[in-house]
Amino acid sequence: MASGSGKKSKKTAGKKSLKPDLVKNYSSSERRSSNDQLLHYYRDMLLIRRFEERAGQLYGMGLIGGFCHLYIGQEAVVVGVQAALEENDSVITSYRDHGHMLACGMESRGVMAELTGRIGGYSKGKGGSMHMFSREKNFYGGHGIVGAQVSIGTGLAFCHKYKKNNAISVTYFGDGAANQGQVHESFNMAALWKLPVIYVIENNKYGMGTSVERASAETDLYKLGESLGVPGRQVDGMCVELVKQAALEAAEWCRSGKGPLILEMQTYRYRGHSMSDPARYRSKEEVDNIRTNSDPINMLSEWLIEINAATEASLKKLDREIRSIVADAAEFAQQSPEPEPTELYSDVYVSA
Numbered sequence: 269m270a271s272g273s274g275k276k277s278k279k280t281a282g283k284k285s286l287k288p289d290l291v292k293n294y295s296s297s298e299r300r301s302s303n304d305q306l307l308h309y310y311r312d313m314l315l316i317r318r319f320e321e322r323a324g325q326l327y328g329m330g331l332i333g334g335f336c337h338l339y340i341g342q343e344a345v346v347v348g349v350q351a352a353l354e355e356n357d358s359v360i361t362s363y364r365d366h367g368h369m370l371a372c373g374m375e376s377r378g379v380m381a382e383l384t385g386r387i388g389g390y391s392k393g394k395g396g397s398m399h400m401f402s403r404e405k406n407f408y409g410g411h412g413i414v415g416a417q418v419s420i421g422t423g424l425a426f427c428h429k430y431k432k433n434n435a436i437s438v439t440y441f442g443d444g445a446a447n448q449g450q451v452h453e454s455f456n457m458a459a460l461w462k463l464p465v466i467y468v469i470e471n472n473k474y475g476m477g478t479s480v481e482r483a484s485a486e487t488d489l490y491k492l493g494e495s496l497g498v499p500g501r502q503v504d505g506m507c508v509e510l511v512k513q514a515a516l517e518a519a520e521w522c523r524s525g526k527g528p529l530i531l532e533m534q535t536y537r538y539r540g541h542s543m544s545d546p547a548r549y550r551s552k553e554e555v556d557n558i559r560t561n562s563d564p565i566n567m568l569s570e571w572l573i574e575i576n577a578a579t580e581a582s583l584k585k586l587d588r589e590i591r592s593i594v595a596d597a598a599e600f601a602q603q604s605p606e607p608e609p610t611e612l613y614s615d616v617y618v619s620a
Contacts, residue, residue: 344508365410436523446489
């Protein structure tokens with residue numbers, strides 16, 4: 269990327285200089301992304317952000333029932349990891365899953381329709397916010413039980429090894445699930461059998477309302493597999509470029525037959541644990557500080573403008589396009605009919 273050195277051109281002369289760490293994060297890697305790739309990541313993160321904002325609005329209007337966990341603030345994690353994956357790789361995550369679905373290429377219409385419980389949703393309106401799947405995109409859920417997806421993700425890795433298809437399993441979970449027994453059992457099995465699985469811990473600092481410091485004796489969560497010989501790495505989860513580079517290295521490790529690896533993504537959620545959470549356990553100043561200094565979308569937009577890969581006008585135009593896509597998804601979701609009662613009996617069993 270010829271323009272990735274961070275040096276100011278005539279077009280950028282006189283602008284406020286960027287933070288040194290921002291320049292370092294986006295320009296120092298030998299395998300740094302091209303301008304077009306960065307623009308693609310920006311679009312994907314913005315789509316997730318706008319989608320989640322609209323989902324929050326629909327929840328407030330009573331059009332989304334049950335639980336709804338928003339991904340606002342964490343967009344760089346899933347977009348960066350997804351950029352390092354190949355077509356046959358599998359993805360599984362917890363109940364904070366809308367961003368993962370969109371990053372995997374699932375359509376906004378189908379995701380939003382599922383949130384509103386409509387037949388046009390990916391699970392025909394029966395899964396809601398926490399439980400939808402796409403075999404076509406190798407996305408295996410959305411799981412509502414804390415930590416349960418880790419065992420399943422480990423099983424997906426076993427499947428890949430058994431089939432010898434050179435694919436890997438990317439298994440996401442949060443800091444709140446990191447000390448679950450089934451998580452550590454999965455670490456043990458994956459290490460014992462050298463399974464191709466990347467365990468991505470999305471450490472957003474709070475498991476529901478409890479801080480990591482109050483819940484975990486080991487706060488460096490990437491070290492949780494050390495006793496089993498599972499290597500780990502801590503990553504700035506607010507920088508999509510750093511996430512991608514770490515995910516590329518982790519994927520190469522797993523594909524080479526060396527077994528599992530843990531990536532602890534240090535990230536942050538702006539909203540409460542779920543839509544019903546007022547998040548009084550943290551200060552407004554804390555949230556505002558992250559938004560001002562570490563927002564993944566704002567940081568990337570500053571860099572894109574700095575390297576002349578985009579202008580403020582072009583990014584505003586892209587934002588309008590994304591808002592239109594999300595508005596269309598919301599309209600589709602509201603117009604899609606509710607499932608018939610007979611749908612209760614469909615897709616319950618699979619013919620083997």
